[in-house]
Amino acid sequence: MKLKTLLFTLLLLSFTGLAFAATVTVGKPYYTANNTVTVPVMLANNGSSISILSLDLAFDPALYSAPVGTAGAAATSVGKTLYGNVISAGKYRLLIAGGMTESSSDPKGGSLNDASTGTSAALPDGVVALVTFTPSGSTLTDITLSGVADAADAQANSVAVNGVVGGTSGTQTIGKIGDCNASGTVSSADLQYAINIVIQKPGFTYNNMCDVNFVSGNLAPDGRTTSADVQTLINVLIKKAGWVLP
Secondary structure (H helix, E strand, O other): OHHHHHHHHHHHHHHHOOOOOEEEEEOOOEEEHHHEEEEEEEEEOOOOOOOEEEEEEEEOOOOEEEEEEEEOHHHHOOOEEEEEEEEEOOEEEEEEEEOEEEOOOOOOOEEEOOHHHOOOOOOOOEEEEEEEEEEOOOOOOOEEEEEEEEEEOOOOOEEOEEEEEOOOOOEEOOEOOOOOOOOOOOOHHHHHHHHHHHOOOOOOOOOHHHOOOEEOOEEOOOOOOOHHHHHHHHHHHOOOOOOOOO
16 A cells, blocks of 8 residues: 555646646737737747747738737746848748847847846736738738747746637637627627626636726736726726726
């Protein structure tokens, strides 16, 4: 019995020490201002510690162009900055890392911020980036994306990370932010849906259409549906001044 107990304990400890690969997920795209489409990029660390994250997003340049990335709430909360560039036709690379501090006296133009403002801080779970695309035509069509992610910790060790687009399919229809139940409109049913997520009612799970968190009057999805999202939907439904979803 003692031998069996010892073997079980060793097996349990070995599994406890394992960290699953981190996951980068590209959420459902939604309409934004000026007839553009925005997709959130979300990180789940799964026990890893990621200080720097890179993602190559492939898209159809015949349908969409001019991607512009901004750092998401999870990235800015630890002082990270997003750098982005179209590296080839239909491929946009975003890099989330510690920010640069510009300096006129520095011959190179600036230096990396220190650890307290992002250089080696670990990214938390949540929305790390928002990427906005402009449709090439006058009609918004389904958007097809694929992604390859790369990451490292603060000691420059590579961190295993899986890239997932839309869960199982790279082609997604464009939704309306706030439309939690995918009915095509934002109504009281979406408010009830958000409430059900918050109270963890069986059958109701997070989806990024129900991530309508506002910060200083601007949409700032954070990878969760909380009481803040419920209050936003209430304000939108009663047409409170200043509360307008994209």
